[in-house]
Amino acid sequence: MPDEDAPPAELNPxxxxxxxxxxxxxxxxxxxxxxxxxxxxxxxxxxxVLNHLIRVADGRTPLELSRAFQVPKASLTxxxxxxxxxxxxEMRRHPTDGRSKQVWLTEEGRAxxxxxxxxxxxxIMALSDKLNIDQLTRLTPQLxxxxxxxxxxxxx
Amino acid sequence: MPDEDAPPAELNPxxxxxxxxxxxxxxxxxxxxxxxxxxxxxxxxxxxVLNHLIRVADGRTPLELSRAFQVPKASLTxxxxxxxxxxxxEMRRHPTDGRSKQVWLTEEGRAxxxxxxxxxxxxIMALSDKLNIDQLTRLTPQLxxxxxxxxxxxxx
DNA sequence: ATGATATAGTTTGATATCGAACTTATTGGA
DNA sequence: TCCAATAAGTTCGATATCAAACTATATCAT
Numbered sequence: 001m002p003d004e005d006a007p008p009a010e011l012n013p014x015x016x017x018x019x020x021x022x023x024x025x026x027x028x029x030x031x032x033x034x035x036x037x038x039x040x041x042x043x044x045x046x047x048x049v050l051n052h053l054i055r056v057a058d059g060r061t062p063l064e065l066s067r068a069f070q071v072p073k074a075s076l077t078x079x080x081x082x083x084x085x086x087x088x089x090e091m092r093r094h095p096t097d098g099r100s101k102q103v104w105l106t107e108e109g110r111a112x113x114x115x116x117x118x119x120x121x122x123x124i125m126a127l128s129d130k131l132n133i134d135q136l137t138r139l140t141p142q143l144x145x146x147x148x149x150x151x152x153x154x155x156x
Numbered sequence: 157m158p159d160e161d162a163p164p165a166e167l168n169p170x171x172x173x174x175x176x177x178x179x180x181x182x183x184x185x186x187x188x189x190x191x192x193x194x195x196x197x198x199x200x201x202x203x204x205v206l207n208h209l210i211r212v213a214d215g216r217t218p219l220e221l222s223r224a225f226q227v228p229k230a231s232l233t234x235x236x237x238x239x240x241x242x243x244x245x246e247m248r249r250h251p252t253d254g255r256s257k258q259v260w261l262t263e264e265g266r267a268x269x270x271x272x273x274x275x276x277x278x279x280i281m282a283l284s285d286k287l288n289i290d291q292l293t294r295l296t297p298q299l300x301x302x303x304x305x306x307x308x309x310x311x312x
Numbered sequence: 313a314t315g316a317t318a319t320a321g322t323t324t325g326a327t328a329t330c331g332a333a334c335t336t337a338t339t340g341g342a
Numbered sequence: 343t344c345c346a347a348t349a350a351g352t353t354c355g356a357t358a359t360c361a362a363a364c365t366a367t368a369t370c371a372t
Contacts (some may be wrong), residue, residue, distance in 0.1 A: 016280050019292050020186045021204075022299035027183040028226050029306040030176045041327080044180075051173070063350060070184050072330050077352060079328090099337045099350040124172050130305045135298065136175050142295060143178035149286045150185040197357080219320060228360050233322060235358090255320040255367045 037119045045079050050088060050113040058105045061094065065103065088112055193275045201235050206244060206269040214261045217250065221259065244268055
């Protein structure tokens with residue numbers, strides 16, 4: 001059965017829905033691909049945190065991280081405790097705000113991230129044969145733009 | 157040894173990471189947005205199944221659905237039991253294969269989906285003011301292409 | 313026909329997610 | 343100063359996810 005009475009072609013909710021549907025499947029597949037290469041019980045979220053601490057700088061607070069990843073702070077508590085248990089990060093008291101903490105990378109954490117990347121590269125290279133990297137490079141900023149709009153919309 | 161022909165300069169793994177990172181955040185945000193409008197304990201996966209059964213046709217088997225959504229069949233078992241408990245689907249024996257089952261929509265299921273869409277449309281319309289729908293329309297087939305590559309790569 | 317193998321779906325158990333309540337610390341106003 | 347309101351992080355409980363083992367059925371080779 002087709003949709004309701006023809007709305008203006010571009011405002012069809014199905015268009016938006018299809019877009020998010022593709023996003024969801026890609027996320028599912030890429031997560032599985034990454035996690036297959038990570039050792040033990042490490043999951044993408046663990047790796048993402050290490051990566052973020054390298055890219056931005058360590059010493060971030062849990063709240064900063066939860067905002068960066070758009071997940072509830074309770075989820076971060078869990079992720080960070082996993083990383084701490086493995087000795088990849090250190091939680092220190094915040095120097096000026098007693099309520100807060102800082103997340104610092106350990107040497108083991110840095111080394112693990114490098115090793116993880118080394119393990120991932122072959123997969124990515126194999127994909128690169130098939131993926132159009134130019135296309136990916138063009139898509140990323142467009143996705144970032146959409147992500148920002150969704151994020152603003154959320155808090156609005 | 158493989159040839160050492162100059163690799164394209166863009167083969168930086170970071171490019172691919174960034175792409176998947178944006179995908180992940182958009183997925184997170186859009187899921188939260190949809191679920192905020194769904195009643196009770198309904199989650200996106202429930203809605204997606206109803207939607208798929210309408211779009212394709214009901215009478216699909218659980219395995220077909222798990223392939224369509226790229227999730228393990230054990231996850232589908234759980235999702236389907238939630239839908240069945242709410243009376244939105246009926247599980248029937250497969251007419252020719254005793255190992256299998258068929259998933260049929262009930263009237264309640266169809267009605268619920270229509271109602272859910274009605275509740276989602278205002279959000280999507282609000283977004284449409286800010287999102288560039290033409291851009292979205294251009295992006296979707298490109299994402300579908302990437303999704304196919306990832307999917308093939310998975311089973312290969 | 314018959315046993316071996318493969319397939320559809322469920323169960324189980326372990327972990328991830330995350331809203332809500334809670335604890336502790338900071339801030340701001342009187 | 344004091345206390346009410348706010349903020350950072352944790353705990354708790356309920357649910358989702360999913361690999362591995364399991365059950366039941368089908369298919370294939372001999």
